Structures are given as C-alpha cells and as structure tokens.
Amino acid sequence: MVIIGGGISGLSTAFALLEQAASAEVPIACTILDAAPVWGGKILTHRVGRLVMEAGPDSFLSQKPWAMELCRRLGLADQLIDTNPVEKKASVLRGGQLHELPEGLVTFTPTQLGPFLRSGLLSWMDLARMGCDVLLPRRRSTEDESLAAFFRRRFGRHACERVIEPLMAGIYAGDAEQMSLRATFPRFYELEQAHGSVIRGMMAARRARAQHSSGGGPRHTMFVTLKNGLADLVAGLTAHIGQAGGVLKAGVQVEALRVRSHQAGRWMYDVIGTDGTALSAEALVLATPAYVSADLVRPLTPLAAGLMEMIPYASTATISLVYPAEAVGTRLQGFGFVVPRVEKRDLIAATWTSLKWPHRAPPQEVSVRCYLGGVGREAILQRDDEALVRCVREELASIVGLQAAPHYVEVNRWRRAMPQYTIGHLDRLAQLDAALSRFGGLVVTGAGYRGVGLPDCIRDGAETAAQTLRYLQSTAA
Numbered sequence: 001m002v003i004i005g006g007g008i009s010g011l012s013t014a015f016a017l018l019e020q021a022a023s024a025e026v027p028i029a030c031t032i033l034d035a036a037p038v039w040g041g042k043i044l045t046h047r048v049g050r051l052v053m054e055a056g057p058d059s060f061l062s063q064k065p066w067a068m069e070l071c072r073r074l075g076l077a078d079q080l081i082d083t084n085p086v087e088k089k090a091s092v093l094r095g096g097q098l099h100e101l102p103e104g105l106v107t108f109t110p111t112q113l114g115p116f117l118r119s120g121l122l123s124w125m126d127l128a129r130m131g132c133d134v135l136l137p138r139r140r141s142t143e144d145e146s147l148a149a150f151f152r153r154r155f156g157r158h159a160c161e162r163v164i165e166p167l168m169a170g171i172y173a174g175d176a177e178q179m180s181l182r183a184t185f186p187r188f189y190e191l192e193q194a195h196g197s198v199i200r201g202m203m204a205a206r207r208a209r210a211q212h213s214s215g216g217g218p219r220h221t222m223f224v225t226l227k228n229g230l231a232d233l234v235a236g237l238t239a240h241i242g243q244a245g246g247v248l249k250a251g252v253q254v255e256a257l258r259v260r261s262h263q264a265g266r267w268m269y270d271v272i273g274t275d276g277t278a279l280s281a282e283a284l285v286l287a288t289p290a291y292v293s294a295d296l297v298r299p300l301t302p303l304a305a306g307l308m309e310m311i312p313y314a315s316t317a318t319i320s321l322v323y324p325a326e327a328v329g330t331r332l333q334g335f336g337f338v339v340p341r342v343e344k345r346d347l348i349a350a351t352w353t354s355l356k357w358p359h360r361a362p363p364q365e366v367s368v369r370c371y372l373g374g375v376g377r378e379a380i381l382q383r384d385d386e387a388l389v390r391c392v393r394e395e396l397a398s399i400v401g402l403q404a405a406p407h408y409v410e411v412n413r414w415r416r417a418m419p420q421y422t423i424g425h426l427d428r429l430a431q432l433d434a435a436l437s438r439f440g441g442l443v444v445t446g447a448g449y450r451g452v453g454l455p456d457c458i459r460d461g462a463e464t465a466a467q468t469l470r471y472l473q474s475t476a477a
C-alpha cells in the first residue's frame, strides 16, 4: 500500500498501520512518499545555535491525548515540556492597549467578577449579557451555524468580538462569521444541546472532572511541546516507520493516480511521480492538502475532487525575531497577545516564545513570534520579507514599546496552509466519504478534514490506518 504525503498525518498513518499490522500478525508493505526533501510537512524546526525556532506549529493541546500518547510511544515522554508556570497570562488588544485575559474567561467559568471588570475588556453590561447564557433557550434548529453567530447569540456581540473571535477563530487563521461551529468547536454545540447553556455545561463538566480526578498521572499545562522542537516527533516517527519495515521516499511528487484493475472487490492503483517513480498499490492513503488530493483523484471521481476543492485554505506568515534580553527588559509579560479583527490591525497575534517556553532561547536572548495573514487579511502577504518585518516591528513598537532592533529574524510564509472548515463542512465530508467509498482502499486523511491541530491529525491517521488494515484483511480473506 502507498501513503502520499509525509506530514504529521501521513507519518502517523504509516506508524499506526505498521504497528497495528504487526500486532495482528498481518504482513504489510507500506511505502510513504513526499514531494519535499524533508519529512514533517508543516512541522519545521530550525535550530540556530542555542535557539529553537518553530516555523510552523510550536506546541499541541494536552487535553486531546493523541499527540501526548504518540510522544510516549516514540520514547519522547521525557522530552515533553509544559508552558512556563510563572508567566502564564495572555492578553487581548483593545483600542491599542493590551488587556490581560482573566482566568476563567476562556473556559466561561467566571468564579470572581473583579478580575473580569479590572481587565477592562468587557463592561458590566457585557458581563451581564454573557451571563444571559444561563437563561437563554437552546437553539432548536439542527442547521449548521457559524462560530460568530453561536457566540453572539449566547454571550453577546462584545464578548464575541473582543475575546472569542480572536482566541478561537485565530487558531484557524479564520473568519468566525464563516467557520462552522460544529466542525471546529463541536463541544460548545454539544454543551448547549445537553445543558441548554454553555456556562451550565462547563460548570457541570468541571464538577465531574473534580469528582473523577483521583490524582492519576502527571498533569500538564493546556499546551505542551517537545524540549528540542517538534522536529523530534517527526524524527521519532520516521525512525520507527523505517525500523518497522516501512519504505520512506522523500522528494517524490505524485502527479497522477490511475485505477489499474478492479476485479472481485480487489482494486489495484498506479501511483506516478513527476520523477518517473511508478508504484502499484492495493490501497492508497492521500495525506496531502485537500486541494492537492482533489487534483489527484479528479480522473477517478470528479465528484470527490469537487468536494475537496470546496475546502478553502488560508495563507499566513510567521515572523520570528530574536533580541538581546537587556534590550527587551520587562516590556514583555505573559505569553503574548491576540488581536481581534475589529481592531483592524495588520498583526493577528504575537507570542513571547522564550517566555512561554523558557528553554527556547538562552537567558541572554528573548525570542518573539508574530503572525500575519489569515482569511480576509492575506493582502499583506504580497509584500516582500523586509516589509513584513518592518510591519511587525512597527506593531510591536506601538503596542508594547519594543523599539530595539532584533539581531536574528526569520520570515516563514505559509501559502494555502490553514484549511477552513466553513459552514456545511461536515455535510460535505459525509458526501466525500460516500463518493470515495466506491473505490476500495482509497481514503483521505489530513488537516483538511477532521481536525486541524496535531492531536487531531494523529488521531485521524490512526483511524485511517485501522480502516485501511481492515480493508486489506478483507481482500486477503
């Protein structure tokens, strides 16, 4: 069988498939191809002296267990690190000023009103409107709803615009007005349906957690990462895949797929690379971005190709800047800040990387990462690198008074990198699965479909592996 795409999704699929096949004692030949010369797709760690710079993802959610589990399976448990326990606050920009996010605001479980009011982000009226969530009836319609429409309805316009939109839509570099609530944050939909209120649902979940938490294993912060960078996750995966007999071929861009034969429920596909590579496969996993997979499957199923093409991708850029610590002083507090769309700024967020993860820079240096682009804000990416650096430096000077010149700068552009789960995404996925199910052993996985973050890509990879193994076993029987 062949897996096309060696980002976290393709590598996780290969790892899980070889592991599952070994425990089921099913012999399997698995080849994984990637167009790039290096493995890992969006995961790209640059180590510069003692600096650890992430060009793409820099951490993952610990509450979604699949990435943590994979790290443990790869022998990387001792490399997992938590965020800095001292500097843990994040801020939101409002009217050109940073306002600290009070604890509880993100989880909608305010225990004290004082910090909320002092933060200056929301007024008494806004907080009272947020509280109306416990009184408002649940929505009866089963139609998909946008993230913005849901939160405006439950918590009011200001809470939505100033807190929820930048924190939640920001993760996707998306526009909350277009994003599907159920495809991006299904938990909120479920809380409303089950408890009639997000706040009541959150409080019930907290009570249940408190009752069931028996101390157990070590608790981690909301985000965790690997001490020397996420490239170690990629290296661990490729090493294990190789040891388990998987064949890894980098630098092979797949340009065409064909059905070679289809007899008695057994399918055989041809995989053709631009370099002349030609492989045949009984099963195929496409772990490429949805628009690439669409081009590959179009000759087989224009219907599936059309559905994949309907998944839009946003472009972004990350700009990393490193300063001498003495030039920064105490200007930077907490983990960084997000910028609500209503502020109409170029910058969408900034992370004080070495404050969030202290080991990422030696003590005499401070590293910062700024984000530009995203849905509706992509025009700025047409500027050259120098102009992007100038733009974020001006933003940092105006917002936190950081005038110093960085001594190291990196601009990483991410063209069509962030899939957008727009309203109706889940219905389109169901249609896509139906269209692909006509082809034995042909499946898609990756950030474009059932979760953008690393843990969801890893979970989907493992499920794709299980589905593929079942198919291969059924055709062998």
Ligand SMILES: Cc1cc2nc3c(=O)[nH]c(=O)nc-3n(C[C@H](O)[C@H](O)[C@H](O)COP(=O)(O)OP(=O)(O)OC[C@H]3O[C@@H](n4cnc5c(N)ncnc54)[C@H](O)[C@@H]3O)c2cc1C
Pocket (backbone or CB within 6 Å): 004, 005, 006, 007, 008, 009, 010, 033, 034, 035, 036, 039, 040, 041, 042, 043, 055, 056, 057, 058, 059, 060, 061, 252, 253, 254, 255, 287, 288, 289, 292, 316, 318, 414, 417, 418, 445, 446, 447, 448, 452, 453, 454, 455, 457
């Ligand atoms: C700037 C940025 C920051 C992010 N931050 C975080 C974060 O902090 N935490 C988090 O959990 N997630 C984060 N994400 C999201 C996460 O990184 C991605 O969703 C995830 O890495 C995507 O993995 P993938 O394997 O599905 O796709 P990709 O990583 O895109 O892999 C697809 C692979 O397919 C290959 N390919 C493409 N075309 C072909 C072809 N024709 N033939 C062969 N191979 C091909 C590509 O070379 C690539 O390696 C971030 C994303 C970006 C862009």
